[in-house]
Amino acid sequence: MLNTTMNHFLKKILIQTIVRQYSVSKKNGKPIRNHLKQNSKFLDSLRVHVRGGAGGFGFPKYGGEGGKGGDVCLVATEDMTLKDFLRKCPQKRIRAEMGGNSHSRCILGPIGEDKKVNVPVGITVYDDQNVLIGDLNEANSELLVAKGGSGGNKTNGYCGVKGESRSVKLELKLIADIGLVGFPNAGKSTLLKAISNAKPKIASYPFTTIRPNIGVMLYDDLRQISMADLPGLVEGAHCNIGMGHRFLRHVERTKLLVFVVDITGFQLSPKYKFRSCLDTVVLLNKELELYKKELLDKPALLVINKMDTEGAKEKYLEIKDQLENLDDAISSYPDEIKSSKAIKFDKILKISAKNEPDDIKRVKTVIRELLDVNEELNNNIENNISLQNLKDQLKERGPVLV
Numbered sequence: 001m002l003n004t005t006m007n008h009f010l011k012k013i014l015i016q017t018i019v020r021q022y023s024v025s026k027k028n029g030k031p032i033r034n035h036l037k038q039n040s041k042f043l044d045s046l047r048v049h050v051r052g053g054a055g056g057f058g059f060p061k062y063g064g065e066g067g068k069g070g071d072v073c074l075v076a077t078e079d080m081t082l083k084d085f086l087r088k089c090p091q092k093r094i095r096a097e098m099g100g101n102s103h104s105r106c107i108l109g110p111i112g113e114d115k116k117v118n119v120p121v122g123i124t125v126y127d128d129q130n131v132l133i134g135d136l137n138e139a140n141s142e143l144l145v146a147k148g149g150s151g152g153n154k155t156n157g158y159c160g161v162k163g164e165s166r167s168v169k170l171e172l173k174l175i176a177d178i179g180l181v182g183f184p185n186a187g188k189s190t191l192l193k194a195i196s197n198a199k200p201k202i203a204s205y206p207f208t209t210i211r212p213n214i215g216v217m218l219y220d221d222l223r224q225i226s227m228a229d230l231p232g233l234v235e236g237a238h239c240n241i242g243m244g245h246r247f248l249r250h251v252e253r254t255k256l257l258v259f260v261v262d263i264t265g266f267q268l269s270p271k272y273k274f275r276s277c278l279d280t281v282v283l284l285n286k287e288l289e290l291y292k293k294e295l296l297d298k299p300a301l302l303v304i305n306k307m308d309t310e311g312a313k314e315k316y317l318e319i320k321d322q323l324e325n326l327d328d329a330i331s332s333y334p335d336e337i338k339s340s341k342a343i344k345f346d347k348i349l350k351i352s353a354k355n356e357p358d359d360i361k362r363v364k365t366v367i368r369e370l371l372d373v374n375e376e377l378n379n380n381i382e383n384n385i386s387l388q389n390l391k392d393q394l395k396e397r398g399p400v401l402v
């Protein structure tokens with residue numbers, strides 16, 4: 001008896017400590033970054049300074065032209081992380097070579113060598129105004145981030161032009177087929193572990209996952225589908241509560257979102273409101289909309305987890321209709337929770353990720369079916385577009401006599 005009370009007490013202290021670490025602290029009314037977030041070793045964003053080489057000097061006496069300065073290019077490289085990049089480039093400064101000067105024995109100055117730097121596949125590059133420069137989604141694709149200056153010649157008074165110099169942000173968006181989205185403790189890691197080769201940490205307190213984990217599911221026909229588990233979202237994530245929206249960018253490129261919710265609901269701490277399973281779906285919908293409403297258009301699967309717990313079936317029956325008509329259900333919520341649009345789930349599955357291997361098989365099969373259907377749909381759309389383009393081209397050329 002004493003042992004049980006002690007265990008309960010210790011567990012309570014542990015939960016309170018974790019909640020305190022994760023819950024938002026406020027300074028001058030503004031949320032400040034929480035402790036564990038800063039300590040998280042996962043690196044998915046980095047600012048670097050890039051400068052193209054200056055152009056070489058021209059040689060006025062003979063009208064000689066200086067060589068153009070080299071460009072700085074980023075090259076997408078497989079099996080690489082931003083940490084590897086940082087190890088190779090700890091100063092976070094990348095310079096391309098200057099163009100060579102023109103002189104009496106070499107009228108055209110040699111061109112400065114381009115600087116090609118390897119970065120992980122899945123990088124999006126922004127300039128210092130946060131304007132998109134480009135994406136590197138394919139291995140070996142290249143992106144020019146700083147142009148070299150042109151060589152000195154008649155038009156610029158034979159002075160080489162300086163290379164482009166700017167600071168750029170490299171943002172890593174993991175590329176996985178599936179993104180798991182859910183509140184903490186819903187069972188996302190349990191599902192990922194059971195369904196794939198991943199070995200995420202699992203524990204009975206919120207925010208065990210503090211960095212994205214990726215697992216690969218292997219099918220009988222050798223098709224491989226990757227799944228990313230992200231740290232749990234919480235109500236108010238858009239105000240940086242919990243892990244905030246920091247990791248949501250990793251689901252932007254996924255083909256299917258898998259929402260995992262706990263049928264018993266969720267409560268971050270006694271200070272926070274208890275949220276039922278339906279509330280968590282509505283709140284997840286809201287957080288996704290606040291992050292990027294286009295995410296709500298993605299194909300989505302709703303997985304209702306922990307169906308082995310007491311009273312789960314009754315709880316599910318109570319919310320079944322609302323889940324199937326999420327638009328109506330959302331409209332009955334207060335304005336601060338309500339989203340303007342509801343996600344359309346392609347399928348709703350009830351499972352026990354922990355105790356039912358058959359449920360896991362079902363999830364795996366449904367994921368494959370949904371991906372296949374969507375791929376076919378996209379192919380058809382692309383084919384129709386190409387067909388329409390062909391028809392338009394034919395129309396432009398006028399009717400053909402047969």
Ligand SMILES: Nc1nc2c(ncn2[C@@H]2O[C@H](COP(=O)(O)OP(=O)(O)OP(=O)(O)O)[C@@H](O)[C@H]2O)c(=O)[nH]1
Binds near residue numbers: 186
């Ligand atoms: N009864 C029951 N418990 C489950 C089930 N799935 C997961 N759990 C338990 O729920 C707790 C949380 O599971 P996790 O898989 O770590 O949850 P998570 O969503 O990854 O949590 P975060 O890492 O905080 O985002 C663990 O104690 C699991 O053992 C289930 O189907 N039934």
